[in-house]
Every structure is written in C-alpha cells, then in structure tokens.
Amino acid sequence: MTVTTVPSEVSRYLDAVRALLADLPADEREELLxxxxxxxxxVSAETDEPLELTLGPPAAFAAELLASSGQAYVPSGRGWGWLSGLGPARRAWERIQASAATRWVRALLPELRPGWWVLRGYLGVLVVSEVLNGVQGDDFPVPSLLGTPILGLAAVVAAVVGSVRLGRRRAEGRATRGERLLDTLIVLGALWAVFVAGARTAPHYVYVEDAHAGAPGVLVHPDGRTITNLYAYDTEGRLLEPVLLYDQDGEPVEVTADDDASTTYTEDGLPVETDYPLDVNGAQVRNAYPLDQRVERWRNGPDGSEQVVEVPVRPPAITTPRLPPGPASGSSSTTSTSTPTSTAAPEPAPAPAGSAPPPPFPPPAPGPEG
Amino acid sequence: MIDKTGTDTTQLLKGVLDLAVLAVVRDQDGYGYDILRRLRDAGLEDVGDASVYGTLRRLFAAGALSTYVVPSEEGPHRKYHALTPIGHDLLERGTKTWRQFADTLDQLVGTDRKEAA
Known part of the structure; x- marks a missing residue:
C-alpha cells in the first residue's frame, strides 16, 4: 500500500474489518484487503459522514466482502465489535489466531470431535446421576440410576448415541436452536461433573478448628485436650509419688515428645516449666509423675506493674472412687458409688512398687512445695 | 432492478454484480471507488462498497481483470482495473445469460421489456 497518510478513522475501520477476517489465512486476508x-x-474524502454510517458496521462490511469475493469462510467475528477499543490486544490475538500453531490445533479439532461426542454422552449421564444421588453417592466411574449401575450403563449407551447424532447434526449445520442450546447445557453440566468427580477422587482434607487441640508432640486426651501432668492415686485416695509410667510397649509415657523441651503449655497458653529428676547417671527421667512443674503467670505487682510469677503446680482436687475390697485382679466391673474419701493433698506417700522395672533412681524429691 | 426497492434489489444484485462490474470496466478502466460511483450513477444505488470491492478482488483473482497503479498527485495512488481477454469472454457469456434470463422473467411477470433494459 502506497498510502502516505491514512486518516485514523480509515485505519480504525480497516483494523476492525481485518480483525473480523481473522479466520482467513494471513496471505489471503492481506491480499483481499x-x-x-x-x-x-x-469514501471518507467524499463525505463528512462517519464511515460506519456510509459503509455500515465493519461486521456487515466484512461479511459482504467475504460473500462477494467468493471466500468460503464465515467471519469469526460474532460480535468482536466490542474489541474495537483494544487495538494492540486485538492485533496480538489476531496474530495468535493466524499463527501456524493455532491453525494446526484448529485443523486437529474436527478430528477430536467424535471422541468428545462420546465423552459428552457419558458425562451427561454422570451429571444426572450426581443430581439424583447427590454428590456423595458412588457414581464414579459407572453412574447409577435409580440405584442400579445397569440402568446407568444403559443410559450411558443411549446418551452416547444421542450425543453423537446431535454432534453430527451440528457439524452438518442441521441442528435446531433448541439442540444447540441442549449442546451448550450438556457442556456446562459436564464441566460441573468433571469438577465433582475430580473432587471425589482427590484426597479429602478436613480441617477442624479445635480450641483444645494440643500442639503437635504433646500428650493429649482423646478429645484433644493437652495433658501437662499426671497424678496417680491409690485406692485410698492417696497421691502416689513418684510413679514411673510406661505404655503397652514399655515406652515411657511423657507429656512431650521433645526430649529437650522442659516447657509445655497449659490450656490457657501459659508456659509450664518442668524440672525433671535425674537418675544416678545424671540422665533426665521424664516419666516420673507427678512432674515437678511451675506455671508462669502474669500478676500485677504492688506498684501496678505486671510481673511474671512462677506458681507451683499443685495436684488437682479429685475424688477417687471407692473400690470393693479384695485382690487387685478383681473381675468385678461394677465400681462402687464414690463417696469422697479425700481430696487430694500433697501429703507424701510411700513410694509404691511400680509394675515396670524402675530405673536406678535416687530418693524422690520432696512433693510439690507449697 | 432499477427501482430502489430495498432488500429485493440487494438480493437481485448478488447474482448480476459480476456482470455489472465487467460492463462498467469495459466502458472505461477504473479504480475501485470510481467503479462503485459509476454503478450507482447508472442506477444501482443499493450496491454496497464491500460487494463491489470483493467482486473486483475476485474477478482479478480469476484473471478477468488486470490492474495497474496510477500515481496521484493529491491523495493515494489509484489501482485501475481493466478487462483482460478472459474478462471480455466472461462479459460476453454473462450478457447472453442475462438476456435469456431477463426475457424469461419478463414473460413470467408480464412487464414491458423496455423498462427492464
């Protein structure tokens, strides 16, 4: 084009027409234009009217141009007019559409269509079964209808046949408006079905926010509350200390899995310092209960300032159930109605004979100091 | 055909635009806009820019038209279209076809032939 100056109106109109002819191979399009x-x-020199008025909208112009120039292509621009303000973006899009890769993919798409028709029929039934059975039902990979996968399978076959017929009718341009709408609806439903099926097969991560959940690696109740200390009592309600606790495998029971940690936390988040007793070799014995602990609390000093105060942990007030007299191996499972025998008090008790072999252990430290 | 009767004329034009363009160019070589103007002046007021432009491109691609550029002192250079031997041949055959068609249709609708000329 040996054009010295092109009015912006002309170039805008030209760009719009060119964009509408994006489906044409680039060389054909440029030759046409x-x-x-x-x-x-x-035209624009002839009249003061805008080109859009004289020539009609670019879409109509492009369609007429294609029809009269004998091009078999239908303009792809079903409403690309709204893109007219996005010159650079539209030109980039145009380049992408004209690129060899895009044309290769486009050429490939028709070959993939039959496969898509089959898949669409299957997904359509999957959608229906998801709706009927609820998304928690066992519908994947074989959807069930009315509770039986056989009916579901029959429906899949019917749907695949229908889908292929619909696809062929569309490809031949014979589909009615309703059929095209149905097609679109199936596609949307299929997307949803894929999403649901994908969510089903993906691992479920359930996050439960639990205010009582202990930090990882600490001893907890089955309901998640942290256990920071353990107290053993005899049947008479006397606190036993120290006792060495072991689990079913002979592993020492410790309130924290971290062997270096001497700080745990109460339910309220207050730090608890523990002094572990040492065995004769100087190693910490971490399963001797009750643990000698102090809680660090904030307290207002006399002058109003806040101070950290270490408060010794005292045994809780408990009431032990009264057990029937007799051998400890008693088979009676009925426990007596508990009458308060004593509230736990830090009274020193004789060291009981543990069932597990106690490590060499120095005499127990005195009970919790008050 | 001559009457400006809206879409009817537009529909009819589609079939005979080739012939009309060839006829206009036979009289005198012309550039795109010039050809369009002459068609309109001749009475085909409904003819569209895109249709004429596209028809010129197609006739050129079919070898019925040749083009040459004439520099213009003011404004853009103009690409003139001229009939080739193929174009002449096409025009002749098209004219015959049109005459027969017009006669047939005249008899069918029973109008005065002069009006349709």
Missing part, C-alpha cells in the same frame, strides 16, 4: 485502505480513503 490490499486496496481497501485506498478505497476507504476515497
């Missing part, structure tokens, strides 16, 4: 700029300039 080779003289259009000159022509548009002539």
């Amino acid at each position: 080779a003289d259009l700029a000159v022509h548009l300039q002539e």
Whole structure:
C-alpha cells in the first residue's frame, strides 16, 4: 500500500474489518484487503459522514466482502465489535489466531470431535446421576440410576448415541436452536461433573478448628485436650509419688515428645516449666509423675506493674472412687458409688512398687512445695 | 432492478454484480471507488462498497481483470482495473445469460421489456 497518510478513522475501520477476517489465512486476508485502505480513503474524502454510517458496521462490511469475493469462510467475528477499543490486544490475538500453531490445533479439532461426542454422552449421564444421588453417592466411574449401575450403563449407551447424532447434526449445520442450546447445557453440566468427580477422587482434607487441640508432640486426651501432668492415686485416695509410667510397649509415657523441651503449655497458653529428676547417671527421667512443674503467670505487682510469677503446680482436687475390697485382679466391673474419701493433698506417700522395672533412681524429691 | 426497492434489489444484485462490474470496466478502466460511483450513477444505488470491492478482488483473482497503479498527485495512488481477454469472454457469456434470463422473467411477470433494459 502506497498510502502516505491514512486518516485514523480509515485505519480504525480497516483494523476492525481485518480483525473480523481473522479466520482467513494471513496471505489471503492481506491480499483481499490490499486496496481497501485506498478505497476507504476515497469514501471518507467524499463525505463528512462517519464511515460506519456510509459503509455500515465493519461486521456487515466484512461479511459482504467475504460473500462477494467468493471466500468460503464465515467471519469469526460474532460480535468482536466490542474489541474495537483494544487495538494492540486485538492485533496480538489476531496474530495468535493466524499463527501456524493455532491453525494446526484448529485443523486437529474436527478430528477430536467424535471422541468428545462420546465423552459428552457419558458425562451427561454422570451429571444426572450426581443430581439424583447427590454428590456423595458412588457414581464414579459407572453412574447409577435409580440405584442400579445397569440402568446407568444403559443410559450411558443411549446418551452416547444421542450425543453423537446431535454432534453430527451440528457439524452438518442441521441442528435446531433448541439442540444447540441442549449442546451448550450438556457442556456446562459436564464441566460441573468433571469438577465433582475430580473432587471425589482427590484426597479429602478436613480441617477442624479445635480450641483444645494440643500442639503437635504433646500428650493429649482423646478429645484433644493437652495433658501437662499426671497424678496417680491409690485406692485410698492417696497421691502416689513418684510413679514411673510406661505404655503397652514399655515406652515411657511423657507429656512431650521433645526430649529437650522442659516447657509445655497449659490450656490457657501459659508456659509450664518442668524440672525433671535425674537418675544416678545424671540422665533426665521424664516419666516420673507427678512432674515437678511451675506455671508462669502474669500478676500485677504492688506498684501496678505486671510481673511474671512462677506458681507451683499443685495436684488437682479429685475424688477417687471407692473400690470393693479384695485382690487387685478383681473381675468385678461394677465400681462402687464414690463417696469422697479425700481430696487430694500433697501429703507424701510411700513410694509404691511400680509394675515396670524402675530405673536406678535416687530418693524422690520432696512433693510439690507449697 | 432499477427501482430502489430495498432488500429485493440487494438480493437481485448478488447474482448480476459480476456482470455489472465487467460492463462498467469495459466502458472505461477504473479504480475501485470510481467503479462503485459509476454503478450507482447508472442506477444501482443499493450496491454496497464491500460487494463491489470483493467482486473486483475476485474477478482479478480469476484473471478477468488486470490492474495497474496510477500515481496521484493529491491523495493515494489509484489501482485501475481493466478487462483482460478472459474478462471480455466472461462479459460476453454473462450478457447472453442475462438476456435469456431477463426475457424469461419478463414473460413470467408480464412487464414491458423496455423498462427492464
């Protein structure tokens, strides 16, 4: 084009038409448009009216141009007009559409269509079964209808046949408006079905926010509350200390899995310092209960300032159930109605004989100091 | 055909635009806009820019038209279209076809032939 100056109106109109002809191979399109700029300039010089008024909207112009020039292509621009303000973006899109890769993919798409028709039929039934059975039902991979996968399978076959017929009718341009709408609905439903099926097969992560959940690696109740200390009592309600606790495998029971940690936390988040007793070799014995602990609390000092105060942990007030007299191996499972025998008090008790072999252990430290 | 009767004319034009363009160019070589103007001046007021432009491109691609550029002192250079031997041949055959068609249709609708000329 040997055009010296092209009015912006002309180039805008030309760009719009060019974009609408994006489906044409680039060389054909440029050949078709080779003289259009000159022509548009002539038209625009002739009248003061905007080109859109004189020539009609670019879409109509492009369609007429294609029809009259004998091009078999239908303009892809079903409403690309709204893109007219996005010059650079539209030109980039145009380049992508004209690129060899895009054309290769486009050429490939028709070959994939039959496969899609089959898949669409299957997904359609999956959608229906998901709706009927609820998404928690066992519908994947074989959807069930009315509770039986056989009916579901029959429906899949019917749907696949229908889908292929619909697809062929559409490909031949014979589909009615309703059929095209149905097609679109199936696609949308299929997307949903894939999403649901994908969510089903994906691992479920359930996050439960639990205010009582202990930090990882600490001894907890089955309901998640942290256990920071353990107290053993005899049947008479006397606190036993120290006792060495072991689990079913002979592993020492410790309130924290971290062997270096001497700080745990109460339910309220207050730090608890523990002094572990040492065995004769100087190693910590971490399963001797009750643990000698102090809680660090904030307290207002006399002058109003806050102070950290270490408060010794005292045994809780408990009431032990009264057990029937007799051998400890008593088979009676009925426990007596508990009458308060004593509230736990830090009274020193004789060291009981543990069932597990106690490590060499120095005499127990005195009970919790008050 | 001559009457400006809206879409009817537009529909009819589609079938005979080739012939009309060839006829206009036979009289005198012309550039795109010039050809369009002459068609309109001749009475085909409904003819569209895109249709004429596209028809010129197609006739050129079919070898019925040749083009040459004439520099213009003011404004853009103009690409003139001229009939080739193929174009002449096409025009002749098209004219015959049109005459027969017009006669047939005249008899069918029973109008005065002069009006349709």
